[in-house]
Amino acid sequence: MRNPDQNLNQVEVTPAIASSESFYAALSDIGQLLVRSLDPPVLYEAVIAVLERRIGAMLVMIGEVDRGSGWFQRVAPVCVPPGKEDIYPERLPFSLAQLSFWQGTPQLETDVRHKPGLETFRRAYLRHGVVSTIAVPVMKFGEVRAGLVIRSSHVGFFSPEMIELLQQAAASIGLGLEAYEQRTLLLQSVRDEARQRRALRLLSEMVKVVTHSVDEQRLLADACRVVKRTGSYPLAWIGLLQDDARQVLQLRAHEGLGGKTEAGAELSLADASHVDDAAVAAVLTGRPGLTTCVSTDHVEWPLAGVTADLRALLALPLSVNGDIVGVLVIGAIEAAAFASVEVQVFSEMAVELGLGIQMQRAQAARLLAEQELRFNLQHFQTVLSNQYAGILVMSQDGQVKFANEAF
Numbered sequence: 001m002r003n004p005d006q007n008l009n010q011v012e013v014t015p016a017i018a019s020s021e022s023f024y025a026a027l028s029d030i031g032q033l034l035v036r037s038l039d040p041p042v043l044y045e046a047v048i049a050v051l052e053r054r055i056g057a058m059l060v061m062i063g064e065v066d067r068g069s070g071w072f073q074r075v076a077p078v079c080v081p082p083g084k085e086d087i088y089p090e091r092l093p094f095s096l097a098q099l100s101f102w103q104g105t106p107q108l109e110t111d112v113r114h115k116p117g118l119e120t121f122r123r124a125y126l127r128h129g130v131v132s133t134i135a136v137p138v139m140k141f142g143e144v145r146a147g148l149v150i151r152s153s154h155v156g157f158f159s160p161e162m163i164e165l166l167q168q169a170a171a172s173i174g175l176g177l178e179a180y181e182q183r184t185l186l187l188q189s190v191r192d193e194a195r196q197r198r199a200l201r202l203l204s205e206m207v208k209v210v211t212h213s214v215d216e217q218r219l220l221a222d223a224c225r226v227v228k229r230t231g232s233y234p235l236a237w238i239g240l241l242q243d244d245a246r247q248v249l250q251l252r253a254h255e256g257l258g259g260k261t262e263a264g265a266e267l268s269l270a271d272a273s274h275v276d277d278a279a280v281a282a283v284l285t286g287r288p289g290l291t292t293c294v295s296t297d298h299v300e301w302p303l304a305g306v307t308a309d310l311r312a313l314l315a316l317p318l319s320v321n322g323d324i325v326g327v328l329v330i331g332a333i334e335a336a337a338f339a340s341v342e343v344q345v346f347s348e349m350a351v352e353l354g355l356g357i358q359m360q361r362a363q364a365a366r367l368l369a370e371q372e373l374r375f376n377l378q379h380f381q382t383v384l385s386n387q388y389a390g391i392l393v394m395s396q397d398g399q400v401k402f403a404n405e406a407f
């Protein structure tokens with residue numbers, strides 16, 4: 001029986017020699033790609049298309065360096081044509097790259113069918129008529145970050161001019177990667193600054209709420225409204241511990257939970273079904289609790305009626321005189337909505353809210369004490385007024401303070 005690879009082994013297609021005009025056109029097209037500041041995978045695909053169209057390159061692949069695993073991970077092409085999976089492996093080991101490659105020099109193999117160390121890929125090379133390959137390092141900020149791999153069915157395809165072109169193409173890819181990373185960092189910096197301004201604005205509004213609220217319940221309701229209105233978060237709720245054992249969390253105020261959710265709903269902290277809730281963790285540990293991927297299988301309390309597609313929950317413990325008294329929970333649609341800047345500023349906001357609760361409770365206790373004092377004085381005066389014996393109360397400077405009718 002004949003080996004089907006025997007015929008393939010004899011196939012050697014001589015490609016047309018690319019002209020200087022083709023080289024310049026390829027570099028011009030790649031330069032236009034850099035202006036567009038494409039994502040790296042998109043840039044890779046576009047560069048491969050340019051090399052195939054302009055200079056007749058075949059079986060082009062770009063793999064990124066994954067130093068953690070020690071492999072080149074194929075990034076482009078994403079979609080491998082049927083029947084070519086063997087020539088486009090998902091990853092290649094670092095051992096295939098020579099020391100000179102890591103120093104920025106292209107690695108040319110002119111006889112891959114007999115090159116020691118390439119036995120794993122020899123059958124694929126035979127099947128697809130590959131006789132020579134080149135791997136051109138892609139440098140980003142002075143370090144090899146990817147490899148541009150091109151295969152050819154003709155040993156003379158990789159002329160000095162072609163290698164120089166491929167080096168310039170790899171250098172252009174590296175510049176594109178650097179520009180994309182710098183642009184990404186700049187945009188991230190702008191986003192971080194905007195998020196920080198929003199967080200500080202929310203903190204400022206919370207201080208106003210703490211200063212001007214007339215009672216505790218109004219304070220809690222206004223705090224939730226400020227989070228939703230000023231912070232543009234779809235959800236905010238506050239729960240306070242109720243019983244002496246501090247094991248029952250009661251919903252006291254909310255925005256965004258839905259009309260069916262009423263204040264006064266309670267949750268036992270010992271409820272096993274909610275032990276992993278961000279709010280429960282914040283109350284029990286006294287530290288902010290963050291859930292960045294809200295599960296659809298488990299609905300955290302009290303979110304059963306929420307229609308918003310939440311992706312993150314931040315739970316901030318509330319304390320009074322050093323004791324945890326409750327929690328403020330904020331929900332967001334973006335999974336990465338609560339970066340370190342939000343957590344830090346919102347923790348300060350929770351401190352202000354805790355001070356507000358402390359002031360309201362102190363004021364309520366003072367008013368209650370004054371009411372009790374007035375009641376006791378009135379009761380005492382009533383008792384003394386009804387006495388048969390004459391009673392006179394005077395100050396040290398001789399002023400009459402009280403005298404009953406009998407006197």
